[in-house]
Amino acid sequence: MTSLINNILTFLYMLIGVGFLIAAIESFRDKTNSTRYGTGLFWTLFAVIFALGQWLPNALVGAFLLVIGLLSLLKQVKVGHIKEINVKTAESAALRLKGWIFLPSIILAVTAILVAQFTPFGGQVGIGAAAILSLIVAVVLTKSSGKAVFDDTQRMVRSVGSAGVLPQLLATLGVVFTASGVGNVTAHAISSVFPVGNHMLGVVLYCVAMAVFTIIMGNAFAAFAVITAGIGIPFVVAQGGSAVVVAALGMTSGYCGTLMTPMAANFNTLPVALMEMKDPLGVIKQQAPIAIPMLIIQILLMYVLAF
């Protein structure tokens, strides 16, 4: 069973590789993009890692990642020109399909949960199966051609862009931190100030650190990789706290930080510009009265649910 699941997962990763390859091809062909070769190479390397990574030496994959980082650092990766959706076609399709347009999304979420809960295949295969099934339903429902699906894929992958691979890179950073003993060092440093073993203190420390580091960095995903290794594991999980509760509530504690920081520009500063608001911190001021109580509630929830 495990080897079957692994084979299915390898197949799913190869499919993602195909998606990246499509983005690479269209990036190379985008003549309006001054950095089309860099952008094309960026997606090609990801395509190779996902489609063939299984059979490549780890060090080579690591080297590919450094090349990707270099391309990104030298500003050689840009979204480029993406043809926008035709509003007229979209509106007439909306009239024709009515509420049915939401069906593929519902099938996606329901199938993923059902496969995860009621089959031995598990959550990850569930996501893959649900994605494929919902795509088939969407194609039949909208009578889309293969060419149209190709176009939709390249549009979506390219517009998600490098932000889309960031979560996996951050998870990888967690691996490097663990291999380098970063968690032990932080745990050691903090335990010289705060005692290890007090459940409530550990939970408060972890949740507040998630929020504060997110306020500083503007990104809860980045805070999660660092703070969970350094504080969440030694101070809460290693003390008998449930890992799944700690993860779920730890991340949303970080989001409380996101709601209170101008560093999260996409969420808190972009609307100021979009709606020509006078107060640059206006959005944050409306969010803080919810974010602060939510942080306290989550600390209590974690304390109750994790132990």
Place this chain on the structure above:
Amino acid sequence: MEYIRLIGVLVIILGFAFKLDTVAVVLISALATALASGIDFTKFLAILGQGFLDNRMVSLFFLTLPMIGVIERNGLKASAVNLIHRLQNLTPGRIFDIYLLIRELACVFGITLQGQVQFIRPLINPMAQAAASVEAKLTPKDVDRIKARSAATENFGNFFAQNLFVASGGVLLMASTMKSLGYKVDPTGIVLYSIPVAVITLVLVFVYNRLFDRQFTKKGRVDHD
């Protein structure tokens, strides 16, 4: 001096705080940490490569993009706009309530539309302003506050409900990071433990919106006197 190993943490904090290129910042942080901990360069490449391959599950959400692309091309946004347009004769707070509910439900089904651009500015903000002006004459400060609250409503829904979707980047990142740290965590379990937060957000924001409405009804009474 074992604290030198924390150099990568410093790189991450400064890199994100100063808005440097995120992909590069993460990789530089990894490299700096490994070198500072006495791991040689070839070994680092192998750890990095293997770590990335082991965490491929985080990127499984890319598989859902073609379907989202297909339904977007076929009027997903227009259908959602039609749905929201039915909200007539409501107070601003009620409009925010219903938008939050719709936003959380959309999260459950993995629909992530760029809310601020697609819904808040063109739709929710003007609707809320129109609703509030029925109650009272709006000062520029009121208008600013309505705009801010419209944007805040989108953010509440997005952040406190996005972990309800099993294939979201955040859920997969959590499961995968926990696995790397030696604790097996199922994505479905994360979704389960994210439900309380989503529900509490709804309740809390509903109360918050009643207070928001009250400032206009009170003001309205003063205006009419």
